[in-house]
Amino acid sequence: MSGRTLFDKLWDAHVVARAEGGRSLLWVDRHLVHEGSHHAFAKIGARGETLAQPELTFGVMDHYAPVRRDVPPMPAVLKMMERLADNAALHGFTCIAPEDQRHGIVHVMAPEQGLTLPGLLVVCGDSHTSTHGAFGAFAFGIGATEVAHVLATQTLWQQKPKRMRLRFDGALGPAVTAKDMALHWIAALGTGGARGHAIEYAGPAVEALSMEARMTLCNLSIEGGARCGMIAPDAQTLAYVKGRIHAPTGAAWAEAEADWAGLYSDTDAVFDTEVDIDAADVAPTVTWGTAPDQALPITATVPDPLAQPETTAAKTRDTLEYMGLKPGQALSEVTVDRIFIGSCTNARIEDLRAAAMVLHGRKSVVPGLVSPGSAQVKHQAEREGLDNVFTEAGLDWGGSGCSMCVGMNGDTVPAGQRCASTTNRNYRGRQGRGARTHLMSPSMVAAAAVTGRLTDVRMLLAGRA
Amino acid sequence: MRGWTELEGPVVRLPRDGIDTDQLIPARFMSTPRSEGYGDYLLHDLRRGPDGTLDPEFPLNASRGPILIAGADFGTGSSREAAVYALVDAGIRAVLAPSFGDIFAANAANNGLLTVALAEKTLAALRPVLRIDLVSRSIVSGPTSLRFDLDEVTAQKLINGWDDIDLTRAHQDAISAHRETIPAWVWPTCVRGGKGAPP
Ligand code: SF4
Numbered sequence: 137m138s139g140r141t142l143f144d145k146l147w148d149a150h151v152v153a154r155a156e157g158g159r160s161l162l163w164v165d166r167h168l169v170h171e172g173s174h175h176a177f178a179k180i181g182a183r184g185e186t187l188a189q190p191e192l193t194f195g196v197m198d199h200y201a202p203v204r205r206d207v208p209p210m211p212a213v214l215k216m217m218e219r220l221a222d223n224a225a226l227h228g229f230t231c232i233a234p235e236d237q238r239h240g241i242v243h244v245m246a247p248e249q250g251l252t253l254p255g256l257l258v259v260c261g262d263s264h265t266s267t268h269g270a271f272g273a274f275a276f277g278i279g280a281t282e283v284a285h286v287l288a289t290q291t292l293w294q295q296k297p298k299r300m301r302l303r304f305d306g307a308l309g310p311a312v313t314a315k316d317m318a319l320h321w322i323a324a325l326g327t328g329g330a331r332g333h334a335i336e337y338a339g340p341a342v343e344a345l346s347m348e349a350r351m352t353l354c355n356l357s358i359e360g361g362a363r364c365g366m367i368a369p370d371a372q373t374l375a376y377v378k379g380r381i382h383a384p385t386g387a388a389w390a391e392a393e394a395d396w397a398g399l400y401s402d403t404d405a406v407f408d409t410e411v412d413i414d415a416a417d418v419a420p421t422v423t424w425g426t427a428p429d430q431a432l433p434i435t436a437t438v439p440d441p442l443a444q445p446e447t448t449a450a451k452t453r454d455t456l457e458y459m460g461l462k463p464g465q466a467l468s469e470v471t472v473d474r475i476f477i478g479s480c481t482n483a484r485i486e487d488l489r490a491a492a493m494v495l496h497g498r499k500s501v502v503p504g505l506v507s508p509g510s511a512q513v514k515h516q517a518e519r520e521g522l523d524n525v526f527t528e529a530g531l532d533w534g535g536s537g538c539s540m541c542v543g544m545n546g547d548t549v550p551a552g553q554r555c556a557s558t559t560n561r562n563y564r565g566r567q568g569r570g571a572r573t574h575l576m577s578p579s580m581v582a583a584a585a586v587t588g589r590l591t592d593v594r595m596l597l598a599g600r601a
Numbered sequence: 602m603r604g605w606t607e608l609e610g611p612v613v614r615l616p617r618d619g620i621d622t623d624q625l626i627p628a629r630f631m632s633t634p635r636s637e638g639y640g641d642y643l644l645h646d647l648r649r650g651p652d653g654t655l656d657p658e659f660p661l662n663a664s665r666g667p668i669l670i671a672g673a674d675f676g677t678g679s680s681r682e683a684a685v686y687a688l689v690d691a692g693i694r695a696v697l698a699p700s701f702g703d704i705f706a707a708n709a710a711n712n713g714l715l716t717v718a719l720a721e722k723t724l725a726a727l728r729p730v731l732r733i734d735l736v737s738r739s740i741v742s743g744p745t746s747l748r749f750d751l752d753e754v755t756a757q758k759l760i761n762g763w764d765d766i767d768l769t770r771a772h773q774d775a776i777s778a779h780r781e782t783i784p785a786w787v788w789p790t791c792v793r794g795g796k797g798a799p800p
Pocket residue numbers: 198199241242243262263264479480481537538539541542560
């Protein structure tokens with residue numbers, strides 16, 4: 137028998153029952169819910185169900201949470217938050233409100249609180265749940281019917297995905313980040329490139345990433361079509377987890393450490409798909425289109441439909457029209473109208489430090505919002521004086537929440553405006569009707585703020601990094 | 602939810618790739634309770650101008666039918682089940698496309714919406730009115746009939762309008778047994794009702 141991959145081990149440890157047709161019933165260790173989970177609560181309410189394991193269910197008000205103090209929240213937003221608080225009270229699970237010190241975007245908050253651990257199965261009604269895979273957890277997003285199923289049974293039916301290993305060999309160049317690695321591989325493989333797969337990220341360039349950067353890399357797994365993404369836990373993972381409020385202690389910690397030591401892919405394990413990328417080939421990358429795989433190095437030019445086969449040319453033409461770009465135009469000539477630094481992809485303390493390094497002592501020539509990923513990140517940033525760097529540059533310093541990643545709380549980009557954004561989706565209308573989104577790393581967004589154009593951040597870091 | 606076995610009706614073609622969940626239903630409509638109906642929000646910003654008026658040329662405005670034929674990567678993106686609600690509430694029961702987002706396809710099966718992945722060429726040849734049969738897994742297009750793949754569980758869910766919770770209850774013993782084997786460290790520390798040790 138050949139060895140097992142990390143993913144096989146996680147899968148096997150959670151199988152409760154197997155059904156015909158290949159589906160397995162899996163046990164869920166952590167279920168994260170938010171205001172957007174209201175459909176699921178309505179469903180179990182209509183069936184008269186109670187929660188199977190309220191102590192494994194954690195709620196946070198992030199999707200609709202207001203992040204600007206100067207803008208009063210819309211009544212619909214308040215109603216959404218109230219609905220979650222009511223459900224938490226009714227069903228007896230922990231629920232974190234925006235004024236709570238533990239508050240944050242669900243995928244930032246849970247690791248901070250020690251809820252995310254290696255070896256766990258984590259689900260949430262948000263597709264970027266893959267973030268938690270950075271700890272060697274099996275974590276994925278689910279729909280409302282599945283959320284209702286987990287609430288009622290603490291289990292979920294799943295078809296086992298295929299296994300993919302995505303290796304980054306060598307080392308990243310200066311100012312190249314996990315965000316660039318993600319956009320790079322998604323552009324190389326396409327939005328469907330990892331469809332039906334569980335990805336394990338591996339190789340020296342992945343091992344060299346901090347925990348926060350690993351979260352960014354795993355966060356974007358879904359944008360390449362993957363079910364989830366993960367990285368085998370190492371000493372760094374354990375150091376991050378140890379001592380956090382909900383992490384195991386004493387004998388339980390010792391037992392956990394012993395169990396986690398087995399969380400790696402055996403040398404003779406077989407993957408269904410293997411992809412190798414040279415980390416040195418990854419450049420600071422930006423998206424130019426309306427899907428995450430429409431990404432290019434900042435030094436490149438906008439694709440020209442005339443140089444493409446007719447099948448793709450029509451799509452490119454349509455995309456360029458929506459984005460207001462000219463074929464063959466240099467990306468570094470594209471002007472932006474505003475910037476956004478935030479979201480579960482890139483709003484942790486290292487992200488804010490990277491952006492502040494570029495913005496320090498400089499002005500942003502466009503308006504923009506910086507929304508820290510959690511209250512803890514906000515607090516830490518203020519201790520380090522990063523908030524002053526942002527406000528002195530002319531940017532707004534807000535609270536934590538999903539904000540302009542999805543625009544549910546009313547923070548949107550006006551139609552026709554172009555936004556340099558650290559978020560994860562550049563779909564049409566994602567940041568507001570007619571909004572034009574360019575995805576990039578926090579330091580690249582900061583560079584765009586300084587020049588008012590998409591900019592190679594490496595030129596602004598001379599003497600700084 | 603009511604199940605269905607057979608479906609016959611006109612096809613609406615939406616010849617675009619990458620109709621993602623943000624296009625299927627913009628996020629700003631998702632705080633509405635489902636009971637109010639999501640049909641009007643379907644592809645809202647594509648179907649309507651900035652002033653809210655319907656674009657008479659847009660496929661779903663020009664014609665209606667229970668079967669949608671779309672481009673590749675249909676339903677990629679977020680886990681929002683509201684994307685499926687919008688389709689179902691607009692009367693659509695089947696989407697045929699070259700490929701689908703994974704979470705979307707799972708959500709569809711839970712709401713009586715059939716998704717069938719077929720090659721572009723096959724889709725192009727289909728007639729304007731089709732009959733779909735879940736039992737024989739066939740699509741009848743004029744004189745021709747083609748078979749599609751559909752796993753038994755999904756078929757049963759669509760046919761009976763079943764909910765997985767009902768199916769899962771039959772495994773309650775296995776769930777309880779599994780729960781007992783979970784190591785202590787898995788239970789979060791410092792949570793009311795949790796098994797984890799306090800610090
Ligand atoms: S920031 Fe965006 S992607 Fe992340 S949890 Fe919020 S809505 Fe989802």
